[in-house]
Structure formats: structure tokens, C-alpha cells
Amino acid sequence: MKALILNCTLKPSPAASNTEALALEVIAELQRLGVTTNLIRVADxxxxxxxxxxxxxxxxxxxxxxxxxxxxxxIIATPTWMGTMSSEALKVLERINGLYPARGELGRPLTFNKVAGFVVTGAEDGARHVVTEIAGALMDVGFTIAPQCYTYWNNGPGPGDNYLESDYRKEWSITTGKAAAANMVAVATALKNTPIPGR
Incomplete structure (x- = not known):
């Protein structure tokens, strides 16, 4: 099984990415579960x-x-900017939308039987809103959204430290990320064994 992780930070390499730091926790769990992972920083x-x-x-x-x-x-990994996803994440969704007319052997969009998950970071809140936006967009083009398939971290109300600068409630974000990885693998395995049927 393979997982693609798109880090939609606005910072090109080699700048440190808070979003990537949390995504790496999810990636480590995916790899422990036997998944081959590929992390791409979109801004590069x-x-x-x-x-x-x-x-x-x-x-x-x-x-x-x-x-x-x-x-x-x-997995779409994005920081929160102005209460929503990054411009890089939005660009990715717009390009994925271009797949919709394409059909596979069963007459379904090429993204059917694929599972989506999310990692969101931000110094301020808005993460759950971002997850909802991205999940809705990907579900619309055929992705399956697994139960509790995301993790996030934010510093709470008002400006403050970023993920890499803080220890505030990181344990929750990491534990939740591991659970999200397991849930995505479970659903992807189920879809592989019993694909969504053709039309």
C-alpha cells in the first residue's frame, strides 16, 4: 500500500515547516503499519x-x-492562514478537480477507492474548518473519507508560538495522528478487498 503526503506549507525547502513536523508523526505510523510513503512539499x-x-x-x-x-x-497537510487552508492546498484541490471527467475501468472517477486524510497546523484556531473544506472537496471528486482521519495542532486563541516552538498539547496531536493513520489504512485495505462497484 502507498500513501502520498502533500505538504502545502507556503515555505519552500529548506525552510523548517511546522506542518511537515506534525505530518512526519503520521508518516512514521503509516510506515510502521507497512505503508510506503512519499512526502512532497508542494511549494518546491x-x-x-x-x-x-x-x-x-x-x-x-x-x-x-x-x-x-x-x-x-x-494526505493533504496544510497550515491555517486567515482561518482557511493555504493557497498551495487550494491550488492542489483545483488541480485534483481536473481529474473528475476521467474514468477508470469500472466507469468510476479515477479517485474512487482512494482514501483521504488531513494534517493541519496553525498558531491560531481554524483547523477543523480547514479539514471540513478539504474533505468536502475531495469527497466530491470520489475520495473516501475515513472516520477520524485527521490530526491538527493550534496554539489556542490569539497569536503565539508555532508547532516547532511549543510543547503545548503536542501529545494529543501525535496520538490523534497515529489513530488517523491506522483508520486510513483500515479503510484503504477494506476498499482494496471490496472496491466500490462500477456503475
Whole structure:
């Protein structure tokens, strides 16, 4: 089983990413469960804004899309900015939406029988809203949303330290991330054994 993790931080490498730090906890649990993982920092790649799967002219999305289609699990990891997902996460959702017309052998969208999960960080609240937005977008194009398939961390109301600077309630975020990994693997395994039928 394979999992693709898209880190939608606004910071290109090698800058430290709070979102990546929490995502690595989920990745470690996925690997412990036997899943092959691939972490991509979206900001490191020239992804053209648009809604088609290939926009040519140096567009990096087709390469990432190949990884997505080869994986049973997709995890969107994003910071919270102004109460919502990052612009990189929104760009990813717009490009994934370009897959909707494509159909597999059973006549279903190519994203059917794939499981989605989420990692969200932010110095202030808004994480659950972000999860709801992304889950709705991915469910709309065919992804299955497993029970409790996300973890998040925030510093509470008002400005404060970031994830990498704080020890505030990190244990909860890490424990919840491990549970999310197990739930995603369980649902992905079930779908592999009993796929959603064709039309």
C-alpha cells in the first residue's frame, strides 16, 4: 500500500515547516503499519494555477498526479492562514478537480477507492474548518473519507508560538495522528478487498 503526503506549507525547502513536523508523526505510523510513503512539499514545484491535469509549459502537476494515482492514500497537510487552508492546498484541490471527467475501468472517477486524510497546523484556531473544506472537496471528486482521519495542532486563541516552538498539547496531536493513520489504512485495505462497484 502507498500513501502520498502533500505538504502545502507556503515555505519552500529548506525552510523548517511546522506542518511537515506534525505530518512526519503520521508518516512514521503509516510506515510502521507497512505503508510506503512519499512526502512532497508542494511549494518546491512549479504547479501552474488551473483546473486541468496537464497545463504544459513546465507544469509540475503531472508528475505529482502520477504519484497520487499510484497511491491508495492521499494526505493533504496544510497550515491555517486567515482561518482557511493555504493557497498551495487550494491550488492542489483545483488541480485534483481536473481529474473528475476521467474514468477508470469500472466507469468510476479515477479517485474512487482512494482514501483521504488531513494534517493541519496553525498558531491560531481554524483547523477543523480547514479539514471540513478539504474533505468536502475531495469527497466530491470520489475520495473516501475515513472516520477520524485527521490530526491538527493550534496554539489556542490569539497569536503565539508555532508547532516547532511549543510543547503545548503536542501529545494529543501525535496520538490523534497515529489513530488517523491506522483508520486510513483500515479503510484503504477494506476498499482494496471490496472496491466500490462500477456503475
Amino acid at each position: 514545484h512549479p504547479i501552474i494555477t488551473g483546473i486541468k491535469s496537464d497545463l504544459g509549459g513546465g507544469d509540475a502537476w503531472p508528475m505529482i498526479l502520477q504519484e497520487l494515482l499510484a497511491a491508495e492514500i492521499l
